[in-house]
Amino acid sequence: MPTIKMSGSNTMAPIGAAWAEAYPHASIVTSGGGSGIGIKQLTDGTIDICNSSRPLKPTEIEAIQAKHGKEVKEYHVGYDALAVFVHPENPLNEISIEQLTQIYGEGGGITNWDQIAPGGLTGRIEVLGRESTSGTYEYFQEAICGKDDQGRHKSYRQGISAMSSSQAIIDTLATTKSALGYDGMAFKTDKVKWLKLSTKTGEPAVEPGINDARSGTYPLARKLFIYTVGEPEPHVRQFIDWVLSPEGQKGVADTGAVTVH
Amino acid sequence: MASPRPSSGSWRASLSRLGDRAETPIQAVIYMFGWSSIICVIAIFVFLFLGAGPMLFKLNWVEFFTSTNWHPKDDGAAPASYGVLAMVIGNLAVASLAMCLAIPAGLAAAVYISEFAGSKSREWLKIAIETLAAIPSIVWGFIGVTIISPLLIKYAGASMGQNLLNGAIILGLMSVPLVVSLAEDALRAVPDSYREAALALGANRWEIVYRVLFPAAKNGLLAACMLGVGRAIGETMAVLLATGNKNQIPTSLIDPISTLTATIASEMGDAVQGQPHAQVLFIIGLLLLVITCSINIIASIVIRGSKENR
Numbered sequence: 001m002p003t004i005k006m007s008g009s010n011t012m013a014p015i016g017a018a019w020a021e022a023y024p025h026a027s028i029v030t031s032g033g034g035s036g037i038g039i040k041q042l043t044d045g046t047i048d049i050c051n052s053s054r055p056l057k058p059t060e061i062e063a064i065q066a067k068h069g070k071e072v073k074e075y076h077v078g079y080d081a082l083a084v085f086v087h088p089e090n091p092l093n094e095i096s097i098e099q100l101t102q103i104y105g106e107g108g109g110i111t112n113w114d115q116i117a118p119g120g121l122t123g124r125i126e127v128l129g130r131e132s133t134s135g136t137y138e139y140f141q142e143a144i145c146g147k148d149d150q151g152r153h154k155s156y157r158q159g160i161s162a163m164s165s166s167q168a169i170i171d172t173l174a175t176t177k178s179a180l181g182y183d184g185m186a187f188k189t190d191k192v193k194w195l196k197l198s199t200k201t202g203e204p205a206v207e208p209g210i211n212d213a214r215s216g217t218y219p220l221a222r223k224l225f226i227y228t229v230g231e232p233e234p235h236v237r238q239f240i241d242w243v244l245s246p247e248g249q250k251g252v253a254d255t256g257a258v259t260v261h
Numbered sequence: 262m263a264s265p266r267p268s269s270g271s272w273r274a275s276l277s278r279l280g281d282r283a284e285t286p287i288q289a290v291i292y293m294f295g296w297s298s299i300i301c302v303i304a305i306f307v308f309l310f311l312g313a314g315p316m317l318f319k320l321n322w323v324e325f326f327t328s329t330n331w332h333p334k335d336d337g338a339a340p341a342s343y344g345v346l347a348m349v350i351g352n353l354a355v356a357s358l359a360m361c362l363a364i365p366a367g368l369a370a371a372v373y374i375s376e377f378a379g380s381k382s383r384e385w386l387k388i389a390i391e392t393l394a395a396i397p398s399i400v401w402g403f404i405g406v407t408i409i410s411p412l413l414i415k416y417a418g419a420s421m422g423q424n425l426l427n428g429a430i431i432l433g434l435m436s437v438p439l440v441v442s443l444a445e446d447a448l449r450a451v452p453d454s455y456r457e458a459a460l461a462l463g464a465n466r467w468e469i470v471y472r473v474l475f476p477a478a479k480n481g482l483l484a485a486c487m488l489g490v491g492r493a494i495g496e497t498m499a500v501l502l503a504t505g506n507k508n509q510i511p512t513s514l515i516d517p518i519s520t521l522t523a524t525i526a527s528e529m530g531d532a533v534q535g536q537p538h539a540q541v542l543f544i545i546g547l548l549l550l551v552i553t554c555s556i557n558i559i560a561s562i563v564i565r566g567s568k569e570n571r
Contacts, residue, residue, distance in 0.1 A: 033530050034530065034531060036530070036531035037530040037531055040530070040531060040533060043533075063533075123420065124420065126420055126421045126517075131506070131527040131528065132333070132334060132527075132528055132531060133527065133528065133530050133531035155332055155334075158329060158330060158331070158332075158347075158508050158509060159507055159508060159509040160507065160508075161421070161423075161505045161506050161507040161517050162506040162507070162508075162519070162527060163506070164501065164502070164506075164527060171406070172421070172422075172423065175410060175411055175414060175422055176414065176420065176421045176422060177420070178420045178421075179421065
């Protein structure tokens with residue numbers, strides 16, 4: 001049986017594992033580490049397929065082109081809604097992107113819970129994030145931190161705790177009352193609570209959900225991708241076709257992410 | 262000096278002559294292995310220097326050592342800035358706090374094992390210490406996250422369980438076996454005649470320990486502490502999981518911190534070879550190596566100094 005080496009996104013790690021178990025025609029070796037690590041491995045040529053929870057940057061596409069002489073092929077395999085999570089005993093129910101920019105972005109003004117919603121928790125917000133190798137980290141930064149006057153993306157502020165995986169954020173949130181973190185909606189468990197999200201404070205907030213993610217009503221929905229260098233080999237191509245078929249998409253849906261259709 | 266020869270002509274004689282002739286090449290091989298450790302250290306320094314490359318000259322060293330702004334990716338609005346002050350303080354803080362826990366506990370345990378324990382309990386204690394030393398660091402990190410973290414939230418009022426104190430407790434526990442075994446060796450090496458002389462002068466057992474044994478075993482005890490510090494500063498996996506990775510100078514014991522070692526571990530995978538980010542990570546590696554080597558050199562000087570004073 002041929003082997004397919006797959007690596008990359010932490011967010012897609014449960015999906016990759018579900019695919020590896022269900023796919024009958026090849027043996028799939030998965031590893032994680034973050035979309036950034038997967039992209040680097042794809043550039044180095046050590047893997048066949050890269051899972052990524054963010055699109056490739058132009059510099060990365062050029063690097064692969066320069067190294068291998070082939071175009072990168074992109075396959076859109078699902079959606080993920082990025083949810084904002086808090087501890088279950090936190091009375092807060094919704095938050096807006098405006099407030100998130102003030103919490104996570106450089107030069108932001110919100111550091112305490114009473115600045116978000118008076119009457120709820122008090123004290124400092126323990127802000128959780130992913131480490132810089134994560135596609136989720138990059139996507140959230142683009143979506144939340146905003147742009148400066150010249151249209152360039154601003155960075156996160158200092159002092160955000162860098163957690164090493166999507167699971168680590170959930171585990172920390174489950175035990176830390178004053179924590180706030182972002183994670184893929186597929187990682188929700190009973191031990192944490194997610195917040196409804198609105199674009200501006202005061203506007204109606206949308207709960208993370210499958211249809212709202214696909215249609216774009218939920219503001220933080222992003223595409224999940226598989227990348228290969230050039231046209232994939234026949235056995236890899238067969239796997240990608242399977243991923244896009246109802247069986248492969250079932251693996252996506254079972255782990256809590258959103259299917260393409 | 263040649264070994265005594267049996268009568269020539271027998272096979273034992275030939276073997277003996279072979280042994281004499283082989284002495285020089287064997288000596289050469291042993292010399293080579295001895296020098297190889299020095300060569301290894303030099304090679305590691307060279308490797309780090311090469312990896313750091315042009316960033317050694319392009320880096321803003323003032324910003325590197327005095328700024329807490331660690332922003333390695335050049336992504337649009339802000340140019341990359343590499344300030345490691347918060348991480349250096351984090352590393353030193355967690356190592357010193359860990360030593361405040363490990364050194365008293367380790368020395369006390371060493372004194373007990375060496376001077377007061379019966380031979381049966383000594384055996385069991387030594388086995389327990391060696392088992393503690395064999396626990397992998399990632400398991401310690403796990404213990405920090407799953408066991409120590411909720412305890413700190415409940416009893417120490419920490420808002421986040423992964424913090425400086427958590428890292429210090431875990432590092433302390435990791436360093437105790439090292440301190441205990443080295444300190445115990447140092448105490449055992451003190452000749453019994455010292456103890457007997459003190460007994461003859463009427464000292465009780467505790468007085469023997471702190472008036473005779475500690476001063477006599479000073480060098481070894483100091484070496485034990487220094488090696489413990491070196492271990493604590495260089496530890497990566499346990500602090501990656503247990504300290505919270507928050508890039509800010511801590512203001513209290515229960516504040517999350519970030520360390521040089523955890524930063525290299527979490528960012529190396531994504532930093533492309535030859536890019537400034539990767540090169541700065543090599544420079545951080547150099548910084549760590551310089552810190553641990555300095556500690557070892559200072560320890561050697563102190564130990565040698567007190568040897569000469571005797």
